[in-house]
Amino acid sequence: MKIKKYTALLTAILSVGILITGCSGAKTSSTATSTQQATDSAQPKEIRLGYFQSPNGELLAKGEKLLEKKFPGVTIKYVQFDVGRDVNTAMASGSIDIATIGTPPGTNGIVNDLPYKIYYLHDIIGASEALVVKNTSGINSIADVKGKKIATPFGSTSHFSLLSSLKQNNISEKDVTILDMNAQDIIAAWSRGEIDGTYIWQPAQSKLLSDGGKVILTSEDVAKKGAVTGEFGIVSNDFASKYPEVVKAYIDILDEATKSYKTQSDDVVKTLSAELGLSVDETKQAMNQISVLDKSQQTQYIGTADKQGTLPQILKDTSDFLLTQKAVTASPDVETFKKAVRNDLYK
Structure with a gap:
């Protein structure tokens, strides 16, 4: 099966004015330490931040409320x-300002000229995404x-790694039934015995391993053969233009959280444990x-x-792969991806 195209979906959604925050697939929560309006004109009244339940520095920053502490007059x-x-x-649709996205869907967004730029690389995916199968699957x-x-969320880093692993091992996609499911549906299908395995991330991966599963290969294995995946931060062009100092401040917040993350102190692990549900x-x-x-x-x-970094070429390689999948x-050439990366934010 092929990775789904997004363009038609985006057009349809935008034409009827539906915002993703009102759709299934996205959960919202708001916090603010003050209801007062931001007095600094360089600050927005609200920052709408899209995130994944990924075990990285951004999730730690959320758990420790670092953004709220930095901007006490702003609703997060x-x-x-x-x-x-x-x-x-x-x-x-313009319903979020800052978000995390994986390399394949992010590449697709750049190819389709969606209104955002890359400002940060959260992580390089290793064994946190893997092909997990039932012990009884054979x-x-x-x-x-x-x-x-085999189930996986289509258009995701896991889907990309699954297809890459098949290609690397000379296995045709036609020889495998690949099902499009989100993480929660995968867990449910697994418990009902409807799938033999899944290519999926944490925390779903750990839950399946504790329910009669085992790992066959990981994205670290796939990356060693050339198919690198990761998660990067994107910011809408409009938000970055209006609030450049907020973007820079958020980079510093992520830096603080990531350095704390690397200590793996008891407090850090406890905070992430609560966020991940593990x-x-x-x-x-x-x-x-x-x-x-x-x-x-x-x-x-x-x-x-x-100086340019290596990310634009990684995105170009990903784009070439997506083209083979008709996604x-x-x-486009690598210049398109260079323009999508805010390297000017770094010295």
């Missing part, structure tokens, strides 16, 4: 997403997935399955005002 509205295609829809290697039912041990395991990047490490990928109608 959190919108939880399960898949990147919904983030693209929300950005296209699957003991990637070669055994032929004739099996035990302390499961949370520690999830934290060790991705590579988080502080501000000093961003420049390797994002670059600086004087995009064209794969």
